Amino acid sequence: QVQLQESGPGLVKPSETLSLTCTVSGGSISSYYWSWIRQPPGKGLEWIGYIYYSGSTNYNPSLKSRVTISVDTSKNQFSLKLSSVTAADTAVYYCARAIVGATGDYYYYYMDVWGKGTTVTVSS
Amino acid sequence: SYELTQPPSVSVSPGQTASITCSGDKLGDKYACWYQQKPGQSPVLVIYQDSKRPSGIPERFSGSNSGNTATLTISGTQAMDEADYYCQAWDSKGVFGTGTKVTVL
Numbered sequence: 001q002v003q004l005q006e007s008g009p010g011l012v013k014p015s016e017t018l019s020l021t022c023t024v025s026g027g028s029i030s031s032y033y034w035s036w037i038r039q040p041p042g043k044g045l046e047w048i049g050y051i052y053y054s055g056s057t058n059y060n061p062s063l064k065s066r067v068t069i070s071v072d073t074s075k076n077q078f079s080l081k082l083s084s085v086t087a088a089d090t091a092v093y094y095c096a097r098a099i100v101g102a103t104g105d106y107y108y109y110y111m112d113v114w115g116k117g118t119t120v121t122v123s124s
Numbered sequence: 125s126y127e128l129t130q131p132p133s134v135s136v137s138p139g140q141t142a143s144i145t146c147s148g149d150k151l152g153d154k155y156a157c158w159y160q161q162k163p164g165q166s167p168v169l170v171i172y173q174d175s176k177r178p179s180g181i182p183e184r185f186s187g188s189n190s191g192n193t194a195t196l197t198i199s200g201t202q203a204m205d206e207a208d209y210y211c212q213a214w215d216s217k218g219v220f221g222t223g224t225k226v227t228v229l
Contacts, residue, residue, distance in 0.1 A: 035218070045159075045167065045210055047218030060217055061125070094166055108155035108173050109214040114166040 002027040004095050004115035012089075012122050018082040022095030022115060029053050029071065033098040034078045035111055036069060038091040046091075050098055051078055085122045092117040126215035130224045137229055142198040144224045146211030149192060154213045156194035158187060162207045170209075171196060203228050 008020035022034065036048040049059035051069040059067045063082070071078040082089060096111035128148040136142035146156060156174055159167035169178050171187035174194065184199045194213075198205050206228045211221035 037218075044223040045161075045212075045220040047212075047220060050218075058217065099172070106153075106155055107214050108157075109218060110155075110157040110169060110172040110212065111159075111167075112169050112172070112178060114168070117166050 002097060002113050004097065004113060006093060006095050006115045006118040008118060008120070010119055010121060012085055012120060013124050014086055014122055015084055018080070018085050018089060018120055018122075020080045020093055020095075020118065020120070022078050022080075024076045024078075024097075029073055029076045029078065033100045033109075034069075034071065035096045035098045036080045037094045037096060037111070038089075039094070039117075040088075040091045048080065048082075048093075050100075087122050090120065090122045092119050126213075126219050128211055128213060128219055128221035130209075130211060130221040132222070133225045133227065135227045135229055136198070136201045138203060139200055142201050142205070142226055144196040144198075144209050144211075144226065146194040146196070146221045147192055148194075148213065148219075148221075151192050151194055151213060152190045154189075154215065156187070156189045156211055156213050158185075158194075158196045159210045159212065160205075160207045161210065167210065198226070201226075201228055 003025045005023045012018045030053045033050045035050040051057045066083045068081040094117045095115045097113040158171040160170045161167040174189040175187045186197045
């Protein structure tokens with residue numbers, strides 16, 4: 001079965017760029033959408049954005065100016081970059097596979113496979 | 125921006141039924157899904173497309189969605205169901221609910 005694993009620095013300095021990679025194993029990255037979600041300590045889930053294997057993206061408007069999600073199909077990986085980080089970006093970051101489609105006028109989007117998450121702390 | 129509101133907490137006795145609501149403007153015109161998250165673990169999808177259960181999710185989990193409210197129902201609640209639950213929908217972007225902590229007393 002498909003498994004996801006996040007990797008990247010656990011500590012990032014304020015104003016720098018947070019960079020994480022998600023490695024997909026047990027299946028191909030092709031033909032699916034891939035998402036990033038974060039969860040600040042003690043708080044709820046926040047959707048960051050997604051990328052289709054072909055490269056098209058959709059970002060949360062609240063983060064859009066600072067976020068870039070990219071995909072490397074040759075490595076079965078996708079990545080997250082978040083620039084100009086502050087302490088408010090401290091969170092557990094999850095990658096997930098998203099299922100996207102529509103039935104008539106109804107559009108669905110849900111995440112059926114999640115990584116274990118990686119903690120990123122923003123501090124000097 | 126679109127918002128989904130859930131009650132902060134729900135308490136239920138073992139074997140009883142727990143109902144968790146998720147409210148949003150015309151949510152019934154969208155598809156809702158639900159995730160279960162236990163402490164220190166990543167979320168697990170328990171309901172998608174309003175009422176469908178992924179493989180491996182017990183039948184005691186069910187969902188509905190109409191009007192402005194989606195509901196996750198846990199029938200015959202077990203101690204292992206104690207967790208945080210989040211609803212989620214799509215409104216040109218992914219939107220999560222505020223989350224509900226289910227306590228099995």
